[in-house]
Amino acid sequence: MAGFDDRESAFENKFALDEALMFKAEARCCKLFGLWLAEKMGFGEEEANAYAGTVIAANLEEAGFDDVKRAVMPDIENKGLEITEAEIDQKLVEFFALAQQQVKEEG
DSSP states (O other), X not given: OHHHHHXXXXXXXXXXXXXXXXXXXXXXXXXXXXXXXXXXXXXXXXHHHHHHHHHHHHTTSSSSSHHHHHHHHHHHHHTTOOOOHHHHHHHHHHXXXXXXXXXXXXX
């Protein structure tokens, strides 16, 4: 019976680790995306870092990146940028893959 308990515990630990890595990767993705978008909006370094922080915070509302898109769309429109939702989706996919790689290399 101890063998089963050990496997169950190992599975639970792996699940917790995977979830933590996914959380870090999503946060990193949002930071990269926020910095990219801040550059498009012409922000300086300090303002860009602050903006990236708001993008990270927006991602905490729900699973996935729909909350991020809802948060940045008004900013994109207010700045008159020609960035489509498809381009946003593409960048989020690109930055998420990069973030996963970075988190894995750090871990």
